[in-house]
Amino acid sequence: MLKPTINQSCSLNNLLPLHKPFVHGDAINNSSSSAYSPTILRQNTSTKKCNATPARSTSAVGNIKAAVLPFLTKATTVKGVITIKPTIRSALSGVIIGDVADGVSDLLGRSFLLELVSEDLDSKGKRKTVKAYARYKALDFDINVYTYECTFNIPNDFGEIGAVMVENEYSKKMFFKEIVLDNGVTFTCESWVQSKNDVQAKRIFFTNKSTRCCGGALTIIWWRKQLITISYLPSETPEALKSLRAEDLESLRGNGEGQRKSQDRIYDYDVYNDLGAPGLSISLARPVLGGEQHPYPRRCRTGRPMSTKDPLSETRTILPFYIPCDEDFSEIKTVQFGARTLYSVLHAVIPILKSALSGRDKFPLFTHIDLLFNEGVNVPPVEGGIASALPRLVKGVETAKAVIKFETPETLDRDKFSWFRDEEFCRQMLAGLNPCSIQLVTEWPLMSKLDPEIYGPPESAITKEIVQQEIGGCMTFDEALAQKKLFMLDYHDLLLPYVNKVRQLEGTTLYGSRTLLFLTSSGTLRPVAIELTRPPSDGKPQWKQVYTPTWDATGAWLWKLAKAHVLSHDSAYHQLVSHWLRSHCVTEPYIIATNRHLSQMHPINRLLVPHFRYTMQINALARLALINAGGIIESTFAPGKYCMQLCSDAYDQLWRFDHEALPADLISRGLAVEDPTAPHGVKLAIEDYPFANDGLLIFDAIKQWAASYVNYYYPQANLVESDEELQAWWNDIRTVGHGDKKDEPWWPELKTQDDLIRIVSTIMWVCSGHHSAVNFGQYDFAGYFPNRPTIARTKMPDEDPTAEDWQTFLKRPEDVLLSCFPSQIQATQVMSVLDVLSSHSPDEEYIGANIEPAWEAEPAIKAAFEEFQGRLNQLEGIIDSRNSDPLLKNRSGAGLVPYQLLKPYSENGVTGKGVPNSISI
Numbered sequence: 001m002l003k004p005t006i007n008q009s010c011s012l013n014n015l016l017p018l019h020k021p022f023v024h025g026d027a028i029n030n031s032s033s034s035a036y037s038p039t040i041l042r043q044n045t046s047t048k049k050c051n052a053t054p055a056r057s058t059s060a061v062g063n064i065k066a067a068v069l070p071f072l073t074k075a076t077t078v079k080g081v082i083t084i085k086p087t088i089r090s091a092l093s094g095v096i097i098g099d100v101a102d103g104v105s106d107l108l109g110r111s112f113l114l115e116l117v118s119e120d121l122d123s124k125g126k127r128k129t130v131k132a133y134a135r136y137k138a139l140d141f142d143i144n145v146y147t148y149e150c151t152f153n154i155p156n157d158f159g160e161i162g163a164v165m166v167e168n169e170y171s172k173k174m175f176f177k178e179i180v181l182d183n184g185v186t187f188t189c190e191s192w193v194q195s196k197n198d199v200q201a202k203r204i205f206f207t208n209k210s211t212r213c214c215g216g217a218l219t220i221i222w223w224r225k226q227l228i229t230i231s232y233l234p235s236e237t238p239e240a241l242k243s244l245r246a247e248d249l250e251s252l253r254g255n256g257e258g259q260r261k262s263q264d265r266i267y268d269y270d271v272y273n274d275l276g277a278p279g280l281s282i283s284l285a286r287p288v289l290g291g292e293q294h295p296y297p298r299r300c301r302t303g304r305p306m307s308t309k310d311p312l313s314e315t316r317t318i319l320p321f322y323i324p325c326d327e328d329f330s331e332i333k334t335v336q337f338g339a340r341t342l343y344s345v346l347h348a349v350i351p352i353l354k355s356a357l358s359g360r361d362k363f364p365l366f367t368h369i370d371l372l373f374n375e376g377v378n379v380p381p382v383e384g385g386i387a388s389a390l391p392r393l394v395k396g397v398e399t400a401k402a403v404i405k406f407e408t409p410e411t412l413d414r415d416k417f418s419w420f421r422d423e424e425f426c427r428q429m430l431a432g433l434n435p436c437s438i439q440l441v442t443e444w445p446l447m448s449k450l451d452p453e454i455y456g457p458p459e460s461a462i463t464k465e466i467v468q469q470e471i472g473g474c475m476t477f478d479e480a481l482a483q484k485k486l487f488m489l490d491y492h493d494l495l496l497p498y499v500n501k502v503r504q505l506e507g508t509t510l511y512g513s514r515t516l517l518f519l520t521s522s523g524t525l526r527p528v529a530i531e532l533t534r535p536p537s538d539g540k541p542q543w544k545q546v547y548t549p550t551w552d553a554t555g556a557w558l559w560k561l562a563k564a565h566v567l568s569h570d571s572a573y574h575q576l577v578s579h580w581l582r583s584h585c586v587t588e589p590y591i592i593a594t595n596r597h598l599s600q601m602h603p604i605n606r607l608l609v610p611h612f613r614y615t616m617q618i619n620a621l622a623r624l625a626l627i628n629a630g631g632i633i634e635s636t637f638a639p640g641k642y643c644m645q646l647c648s649d650a651y652d653q654l655w656r657f658d659h660e661a662l663p664a665d666l667i668s669r670g671l672a673v674e675d676p677t678a679p680h681g682v683k684l685a686i687e688d689y690p691f692a693n694d695g696l697l698i699f700d701a702i703k704q705w706a707a708s709y710v711n712y713y714y715p716q717a718n719l720v721e722s723d724e725e726l727q728a729w730w731n732d733i734r735t736v737g738h739g740d741k742k743d744e745p746w747w748p749e750l751k752t753q754d755d756l757i758r759i760v761s762t763i764m765w766v767c768s769g770h771h772s773a774v775n776f777g778q779y780d781f782a783g784y785f786p787n788r789p790t791i792a793r794t795k796m797p798d799e800d801p802t803a804e805d806w807q808t809f810l811k812r813p814e815d816v817l818l819s820c821f822p823s824q825i826q827a828t829q830v831m832s833v834l835d836v837l838s839s840h841s842p843d844e845e846y847i848g849a850n851i852e853p854a855w856e857a858e859p860a861i862k863a864a865f866e867e868f869q870g871r872l873n874q875l876e877g878i879i880d881s882r883n884s885d886p887l888l889k890n891r892s893g894a895g896l897v898p899y900q901l902l903k904p905y906s907e908n909g910v911t912g913k914g915v916p917n918s919i920s921i
């Protein structure tokens with residue numbers, strides 16, 4: 001059932017001609033365990049999968065030399081073409097590959113040693129292989145790959161080719177794109193093969209399709225040109241490949257010891273003990289994330305030495321952190337690749353900005369913010385390479401001085417005043433950068449769950465009367481609560497424990513906050529109240545204040561300032577939780593577990609791998625320079641040095657795997673209820689909720705694709721339970737990668753096809769739709785920082801004010817707001833980083849755009865993928881028509897940025913749309 005073509009008989013229509021038999025070339029006809037010679041005829045014993053009737057008897061041909069009677073021989077010649085992607089270094093230098101020693105390898109025609117492995121064992125139960133050296137052929141300028149060729153002499157009774165073992169004779173690692181044999185067998189590699197000088201073990205690749213030699217003792221070699229998917233469940237792996245499958249996985253798991261080297265390909269777990277730098281300064285010491293005290297997902301183990309100042313902390317390095325070599329594409333990607341661009345921003349642009357803006361604090365006027373887009377920041381001349389890598393940011397390098405000039409964000413371009421308005425403040429909770437925090441109010445009064453002894457009275461100061469006053473005329477408070485018209489952005493209990501600690505840091509402040517919203521009859525949200533809370537501190541009691549949209553000047557400015565505080569909370573939550581934690585961070589354990597436990601020939605590996613591209617690389621870069629102690633996030637976001645601890649709290653208190661699929665996420669926030677009659681099985685509490693409406697279309701498409709795929713490879717439930725690789729994978733995710741939550745009762749079981757569909761759909765959605773919704777709008781929505789300040793640096797003017805402070809506020813409230821906003825250095829650093837984070841790489845791989853070779857090789861899977869692709873293509877038109885529907889006021893209207901973040905496809909650059917398969921930036 002898994003390989004339906006296997007038992008078909010060979011037909012003459014499917015026969016391939018014999019290719020130049022016994023043109024030996026560079027073939028080596030020996031084997032590590034079972035040698036073959038083209039001149040020795042053997043009877044084919046492999047009839048397991050193809051029972052072709054021989055065209056002619058071969059009983060009398062045993063002693064006939066193959067070279068004399070080629071049609072009666074027992075071996076055939078198969079040519080192989082290997083394609084290698086050039087590294088950036090080799091492409092730029094114009095050399096072929098490698099150095100002088102490698103040139104010798106080329107001359108000798110011994111660049112790589114390839115050893116084909118049969119799916120069948122020989123009569124003694126040993127592995128059958130055929131070897132050949134590959135010789136450099138050419139550089140193909142059209143497709144920018146180097147090609148190598150080799151020739152194998154394959155005995156008739158070799159059986160199906162199931163794998164190839166590769167030895168790299170060069171002194172440098174090489175990136176193998178694919179190996180194609182002219183009998184139809186293809187190995188899709190997309191992987192580094194290290195020099196044999198560095199890694200002794202041969203690299204193993206399994207076929208993604210194969211032809212079957214049906215001849216055996218035939219006088220004519222019968223090849224059946226029938227593609228066969230070689231995604232095998234562990235129990236169905238051909239006997240001869242089982243040990244290779246196990247060896248490959250074992251090498252990927254490593255032994256958990258020692259420091260990882262760049263050529264390693266080992267996936268192992270570690271805690272986040274490398275964010276701090278206690279060796280540099282005690283102020284840069286940070287707690288370990290991961291473990292009982294600060295629960296957190298695991299990251300890839302690098303094994304760097306521990307700090308002499310803190311035995312719990314791993315030392316840091318200025319170099320990129322180790323990631324398994326197959327996750328590192330920096331050598332073969334274009335210079336515009338996101339991680340490289342981000343690296344350029346972090347290591348070149350940020351220091352320049354810091355230097356140029358040194359000594360400046362707040363923006364003196366709003367017009368000075370506009371200058372960032374109109375004139376830019378004058379900086380000293382920069383290296384030409386940086387300017388070419390960052391053409392959107394760095395201008396004018398030919399002159400004596402350069403300019404870092406920002407593109408006008410879409411929100412500002414369409415409506416300069418949108419950031420100021422209340423309805424836009426609310427709309428962005430449904431169609432902005434962080435559309436996954438809003439929740440339904442289900443209980444009243446609003447109460448804190450924190451300890452009142454420490455944090456003060458738990459009752460919210462937002463009373464029924466305040467709400468009634470704000471929504472009066474529409475309905476009563478009780479009606480609004482009963483009819484699910486009240487919603488909330490609740491950052492009270494998460495932030496309040498950090499308020500006193502953050503307030504001890506220089507240049508910042510913090511509150512716990514609640515923002516109450518009312519759903520109007522036109523389907524838009526209207527703000528009702530904002531509550532800011534400070535816990536008891538320094539002998540002062542708890543302070544809390546409720547702000548409402550109001551009709552007097554002082555109240556109106558206080559309302560604007562309260563909104564700035566809430567937006568800084570939402571910005572921090574978005575970056576630390578919705579973006580980093582819920583996509584980048586939680587996915588790393590999925591990637592590690594997949595590589596440790598699912599063989600590259602496992603169908604679920606092949607389903608998930610496209611969703612994992614580049615994620616470990618971008619995560620390693622984030623640990624190096626974004627989320628580290630003193631890094632960009634700590635320096636520019638509201639919780640300061642406590643950012644990552646807060647992230648750990650959110651993981652501990654809020655994150656649940658079973659709530660990460662979009663429908664479950666919506667239901668958990670009260671934004672939807674299950675409804676089997678509704679199009680996606682859920683009914684939304686806010687009908688015009690652009691993120692949910694578009695996201696459900698993508699989620700459903702993913703789920704259907706996953707269902708077709710899973711049900712094909714697992715036609716019976718018992719196959720899921722008995723798949724030891726799959727069970728080990730899921731066990732690793734639950735108990736190691738997310739081990740701090742291993743005892744949670746909500747982890748889904750993995751016993752049936754539906755369980756598996758649910759699990760893989762969740763992972764695929766998180767990597768694609770969820771990440772795109774919270775990532776690619778960052779510059780459009782937060783590039784003009786008054787719309788989403790990352791930090792609110794000053795307390796509210798009415799919190800224990802001095803007479804002088806209050807007078808300052810009354811006299812020039814605009815100054816108070818500008819002082820509250822990020823400083824010039826903070827704002828421009830964030831703008832630079834968001835610009836890169838919002839950008840699509842030229843070689844982005846969008847969801848449903850490209851079929852994987854292994855999927856294409858299997859007709860049923862190919863058809864399912866094409867259906868998936870068709871559904872995604874339809875989304876473009878559906879989203880366009882939604883955005884032009886005037887009735888959908890949360891995505892269509894004067895000056896609004898249309899909601900395009902979940903449109904599947906995009907051009908390069910910052911476009912505010914496009915859903916890549918994976919978290920690549």
Ligand SMILES: [Fe+2]
Binds near residue numbers: 584775
């Ligand atoms: Fe991201």
